[in-house]
Amino acid sequence: TVAVGLLLMPLVSDFFGLFRMEVAPARWIVVLVSFTLAVSVHFFFAEIFPRGLAMRNPSVAIRRSYRVLLAFQFLTFPAMLFFRMLKKSLYRRIGVDVEDELNPLDVDVQIRAMGEDSSQLSGVVRKIVNRTLQMQELVVQDILLPRSQVVVCDLETSIQENLETMKAAGHTRFPLCRGDLDECLGLIHIKDIFRWREPVSEIDLMKLKRNLAVFPLETPLEEAMERMLRAKFHMALAVDEFGGIVGVITLESILEELVGEIQDEFDSEEEQIVALGEGRRFRISGLTPIHDIEEELEIEIDNEEVSTFGGLITGELGHIPERGESLSCYGLDITVDDVDDRRVIAATVVLL
CATH class of the missing domain: 3.10.580.10 (CBS-domain)
Incomplete structure (x- = not known):
């Protein structure tokens, strides 16, 4: 873009000369117009036009362009290797460790964005794509x-x-x-x-x-x-x-x-997390996975020792609670509603 702008500056100056103005335009106006044209030309011919051609037939576009990209990679390899080593050296000096070249691009975000922008993907498919990406974080x-x-x-x-x-x-x-x-x-x-x-x-x-x-x-x-x-x-x-x-x-x-939840004719229809009233009170099943609560209530529960909400309550109290017993933890005010001799069945939660 910079190179195109420099090439356009003499043309822009000559263009203004065609109007036979008494006072030549200031230098900064020529620079501004030149680089505005350069950005516009670059955006159209390097972004919109080639992307439109590729989207019309992606498979053909990839087959026809990959040889050009390989040739460009081969020709620029020495320079790219030098700048890559320079970048790593600079990052190492400032305490940044970037091993994966794709990390700064945030591939997960790009995939989600592609799904959201596509009119061909239904809401169900987009939901599955998002859940698939989130699954990488689960154990x-x-x-x-x-x-x-x-x-x-x-x-x-x-x-x-x-x-x-x-x-x-x-x-x-x-x-x-x-x-x-x-x-x-x-x-x-x-x-x-x-x-x-x-x-x-x-x-x-x-x-x-x-x-x-x-x-x-x-x-x-x-x-x-x-x-x-x-x-x-x-x-x-x-x-x-x-x-x-x-x-x-x-x-x-x-x-x-x-x-998402898979239910057959023998499964209970009861929701694991049910909003009560204005939305800051919830009734939560003791079997609800911790990560589902974090996602639904938009909170963070820093406890790696348990996997379910009932286990979290029991672990925090140190014993099987009694009905009506309360505790506060992780930004939640919890009151046990139902319990048996082995586990917490359900509890009411208020976001603090």
Whole structure:
């Protein structure tokens, strides 16, 4: 743009001379007009026109232009290498570490902007794109179902009692344990029980068990999803740094981070976060993931030890609360509404 402006300055001076003005225009006027024309020419011929051609047929544009770009990259490589090294040296001196050249461009923001600007993408697709980008920041702990909420199939209990427990839970997959989750031996799928051809009293759960994947709490959610899809697992155990089982994750819970809540005919219709009154009061389910609360209420909860709202309340108090018990933390005034002997079911929250 600067070069074009310098080239245009003599032309602009000659242009003003055509009007035979008594007083020649001031130098700054010539400079201003020259660079205004330069910016306009650059914007049209280097931005609007080529971008319009490329958008008309992106595939053809890429195939026809990439050789030119490669040639330009080859010719300018020495100069670009010099300036890149100069830039790194300068950044290092001022304490800035930029390893990834794409970081300053904020690729995530650009992708979101492309989705928002596109009239061809529906609201649902744009929502999935945004959730996919946000998923990069999530780990297994963020979607964990705490062990206190996990319904298990217990080898120390009779098969009839286990079947009654399965029927009441309404799930299709259950961890097979001896006593509790600390000794988990595998997974029982309800379909395998239906296919058992012997009498119900003779069901051998050890013969029906399937394998279970195990993930540390800090495993990126993308990695967990990839491994579960590859191995065709729908449920996995989550373990802490000492190897203790702290809960389970399911493929459905991971997919819900991409597409939103997935409900079938057996799921409850109750919302996990319900606004009350003017919008600063909320009723929140104890099973609500912490990151959902942060997104919905636009707050930050700096607690890496728990994954659900009920776990947060219990952790802050140090015990299972009683109905009506209150606490204040992370900019929230919390009153427990409903609780059982194992967990917080729901609480009312007021933003402070």
